[in-house]
Amino acid sequence: DQQVKQNSPSLSVQEGRISILNCDYTNSMFDYFLWYKKYPAEGPTFLISISSIKDKNEDGRFTVFLNKSAKHLSLHIVPSQPGDSAVYFCAASVWDGTASKLTFGTGTRLQVTL
Amino acid sequence: DAGVTQSPTHLIKTRGQQVTLRCSPKSGHDTVSWYQQALGQGPQFIFQYYEEEERQRGNFPDRFSGHQFPNYSSELNVNALLLGDSALYLCASSLGQGVGKLFFGSGTQLSVL
Numbered sequence: 001d002q003q004v005k006q007n008s009p010s011l012s013v014q015e016g017r018i019s020i021l022n023c024d025y026t027n028s029m030f031d032y033f034l035w036y037k038k039y040p041a042e043g044p045t046f047l048i049s050i051s052s053i054k055d056k057n058e059d060g061r062f063t064v065f066l067n068k069s070a071k072h073l074s075l076h077i078v079p080s081q082p083g084d085s086a087v088y089f090c091a092a093s094v095w096d097g098t099a100s101k102l103t104f105g106t107g108t109r110l111q112v113t114l
Numbered sequence: 115d116a117g118v119t120q121s122p123t124h125l126i127k128t129r130g131q132q133v134t135l136r137c138s139p140k141s142g143h144d145t146v147s148w149y150q151q152a153l154g155q156g157p158q159f160i161f162q163y164y165e166e167e168e169r170q171r172g173n174f175p176d177r178f179s180g181h182q183f184p185n186y187s188s189e190l191n192v193n194a195l196l197l198g199d200s201a202l203y204l205c206a207s208s209l210g211q212g213v214g215k216l217f218f219g220s221g222t223q224l225s226v227l
């Protein structure tokens with residue numbers, strides 16, 4: 001049962017344009033959402049997060065939007081740069097009072113072209 | 115400041131063998147989580163260690179076990195290896211059990227032949 005879904009395996013965007021990466025989830029208990037970026041031969045690196053009590057969080061060129069009613073979140077990158085080319089993972093978690101784990105999507109490969 | 119370090123980086127084993135992977139958390143972190151990333155998939159949670167105890171476990175069989183040492187470093191052991199265990203094994207550290215922001219190592223690529 002894939003509780004976090006990234007339905008677009010890949011995305012190509014021109015440098016300077018907006019990149020929009022989408023993520024859907026099915027578990028309404030998720031209360032914290034994160035985006036990670038992964039380059040080849042490296043571990044995922046944290047990009048931005050959002051709590052379920054918010055609907056938007058911004059950090060420089062990166063903005064995450066959360067639509068709880070639709071169980072959907074998106075990552076906007078503006079403007080896109082060639083160095084943004086990587087695999088982006090959406091992740092979600094539930095705090096159960098003793099520990100927390102991340103449930104990841106399958107990733108979207110972003111390619112930013114010149 | 116050293117980040118999360120994992121060893122070895124690559125490993126080749128045969129079916130039925132046992133393997134031990136090692137992880138040193140980022141300085142100041144006390145919680146270690148292990149994830150398995152199969153080709154083309156996102157990382158899947160194996161388990162989390164805090165205060166030398168397994169605190170939460172994902173949907174993995176008992177062949178997967180772990181340990182956390184007093185210095186917060188951790189080991190992942192897999193017994194009776196199967197071909198399907200071939201994957202990238204990622205260690206992540208954090209301060210406290212809340213997920214917060216996990217810091218990942220570069221992983222150990224395990225190939226089971």
